[in-house]
Amino acid sequence: MPTEWKLFADLAERAGDKQVTVDASAGDTVDDALVELVEDRPAVGDRVLTDDGDLRSQINVMRNGTNVLVEEEGLETELEEGDELALFPPVSGG
Template sequence: MTTEWKLFADLAERAGDKHITVDATSGDTVGDALEKLLAEAPDLEERVLDDGELRSQINVLRNGTNVLVEEEGLETELEEGDELALFPPVSGG
C-alpha cells in the first residue's frame, strides 16, 4: 500500500514538494512512514528530528487527528488509505 504525506509551510519548501508518497506494508506504523519520508526527503530531517527524536513542536496527523495527542504516537499502526501530515509550529499575532 502507499501512504501520502502532506507537508506544510517550510517543511514543504525543504522537501521540494507539498505531497510525498511512500510505500507502506501491513503492520507499518506512523514512525515507519516518517522514516521512509525522511529517506525520500533528507533535507527534512534536521527540521523534524532532534538527536533522532521527533522535535516537540512538530505535529503529526493521521487522517486529521494528531497521533501524538489522540492516538498511540509514532507507534500508531497505519491502515489502507491513511493520509499523513506534518505541521511545523504555528504562531500568530
C-alpha cells in the same frame, strides 16, 4: 500500498513538494512512514528531528486529521489502507 504525506509551510519547501509518497503499508506504523519520509527527503528530517533522531516537540504529526502524538500509541499507531498523513511545523502569528 504507498502512503502519502502532506507537508505544510517550510516542510513543503524543504521537501520540494507539498505531497510525498513513501513506501509504507497497512500494518506499518506512523513512525515507519516518517522514517521513509526522512530517508527520501533528508532536509525534512533536519527540520523535524533532533540531533538524537527524536521528533521535535513542536512538530505535529497527523493521521486522518488527528494528532497521533495525543493518542495512546503515538508514533507507533498502525497504518490502515487509505490513511492520510500530514506534518505541520509550529505556527505563529500575531
